[in-house]
Amino acid sequence: MTPRAQHADEMTPDLQRLVDAEHGLIGPEVYTDQAIFDVEMERIFGRSWLFLAHDSQLPKAGDYVTTYMGLDPVIVVRQRDGSVKAFLNMCRHRGMRVCREDEGNARAFTCKYHGWSYAADGRLTGMPLKDQYEGIVDKAAWGLKQVPRIESYRGLIFGCFDEDVPPLAEEMGDIAYYLDASLDRSPAGIEFVGGIIKWRIRANWKFAAEQFASDMYHTYTTHKSPYSLLSADDLDHDPLKDTIHGHQYSSPHGHGFGWWIAEEERPSDAALLPTVLLRYIEKTRAAVTERIGDDRRRMESHGTIFPNFSWLYSSIPTLRVWHPKSPDEMEVWAYVFVDADAPDDVKDAFRRFTVLTFGASGLYEQDDGENWVTIQNNLTSPQVRKTPMNLQSSLGRNGSSPDSDGRMGPVIGEMASRGFFHRWLSLMSSRDRPQTHNLEEAMIDAAE
Ligand code: FES
Ligand SMILES: [Fe+2]
Structure with a gap:
């Protein structure tokens, strides 16, 4: 055993004390500690499929x-x-x-x-x-x-440093079904448009990965101001109204996905969308429904493939990677994706709209980054660092589903964050790769 591996094994009792995913309790040091970060690089990033x-x-x-x-x-x-x-x-x-x-x-x-x-x-x-x-x-x-x-999966190329990792499709499991709601809307697939938007955030990478896996809850408070702007021209339309009716999926592999189905035949951001995009959405409606079904066509969603690959889909089609740089810094790489056979003016309009909302200085993006940086700053103080955080929303209100390899629950909940940390702890505390079937058993036995 190398000194590093031994060091990682000795850390396991501390990690188990810090992360109680089944009861939704997280010790802040998982976001600040250099030794934990070093083990993450070996045991999470050294053994997971990573988007390239x-x-x-x-x-x-x-x-x-x-x-x-x-x-x-x-x-x-x-x-x-x-x-x-x-x-x-x-x-x-x-x-x-x-x-x-x-x-x-x-x-x-x-x-x-x-x-x-x-x-x-x-x-x-x-x-x-x-x-x-x-x-x-x-x-x-x-x-x-x-x-x-x-x-690869639908043109997304992933790599893994661990020769023994199970095939990508197996590790993705049913998250692929949900990812397809964004990637498989056209027989031509997707392509990236524009360059990669890159910026640094002084916060731990997990804040972003967890939020995209599980946290629709924050939008009601954090994004209140841009949402008011969106409904300013249409007082009868509350863009958050539909989101409460959604669902969340938590995978035994640590992936998470949340979605809601817009009640009306219009995306939540319709008030801001340029006409060219509204027309495109209208024009492709029947073909997309035929291809992926009405429910998946209307999904507005957020998701994370464990550990650090996330996406959003509504009228904002963005993929992103949260590159860890240190315990208290990540580098965001954001991509805009479009149907590969969309007309050029539509591709460009999606690019512009995504930059407006989720670019480095986008309407929503700035709200999220501000939260994460403020939390990370808070965690520099010793008493804060010793005080547990709460991930208990919807605890015990989720169930397994006969159609899915994971668990399903309400979209406003933190089930997928708990699932993310369940997987995180399992990898962090195992010298040998944990077997997926054991993970599934552990998940079913969990308090939920
Ligand atoms: S040639 Fe590359 S380091 Fe010398
Ligand atoms: Fe957000």
Whole structure:
């Protein structure tokens, strides 16, 4: 056992004291402690499927993007045979970042330090003054370190550092059914439009991941001011009225999803939507209903695939990754997605509307970030850090469902946050990967 693994095992009693997911009690140190963060990087981010890119970002051989898996920088590259590989963005000579661009197309990556170069498939192909290495360094053994598992779902490419991780589809489970309500509205699928909007928030990554999994509750208070603005032109329309009738899904894998079905044939944000989008929604209504059913067509939703990939869908189609940077800082990467066969003016209108609402300075986004930063600041004080927080909304009012691998409950509730922490604790306190069937049993036995 490595010293780090031993250290992580010794931490288990503390983690069990801090996280009582079944009773909805959370110790604030899970958001502040450097040692816990370090174990998260190994046991959560080192063993979970993590979102890397969408197919539409890598249309041609040699196309690449750089991103992060937890703290680790990676390069994601389309191969000549159409497959995708990902590599640690680390020169095998002295550790330099081998690719310093956000995206591009390359036949090779050449390190800017001493000039080692690597093919797009990761092989080490060139070393300046190679005579110095003749008979010493076997080039075949010094290629870029490859991310061992890469799989896709509807064009979303995920990677995992753990060779033994179950297949992506198995780990996603029924969250895929709900994700399809956003991604499978058109036979053409989706594409990303515009660039990635990136910004940093001085708060722990879990605040964002949990909120997108489970927290519709906050919208009534946190977003009151933009919601009043939305209904200003239409006093009979309360955009929050419909949300109370929704549901929440909590997966044994830690994913969460919440949705409501708008009572009227209009999205909640209709008052702000440009005509081009209202017309598009109207025009595609019958075809989308045919494809995914009326209920899923009308779902307005939020979700998280454990640990750090989230999305929103209403008239605001955004995917995002909460990249952890330190216990008290995350970097948000927000993407706008659209039906791939939508007209260009519709794609652009969705992009603009999403930036207006959920861009870095968007109407709603700023409200959320402000909360998380204020909490994180509060947690720097010693008495606050020792005082438990409450995640008990709807505790005991949720049930299993014959049609689903998880549990179902009311949309205003914190069941999926408890499910998120149940999975978190299970991974954090296990040296070996916890078996999913055990997780399911644990979930069914839980107090709910
Ligand atoms: S660190 Fe990359 S070539 Fe030396
Ligand atoms: Fe919010």
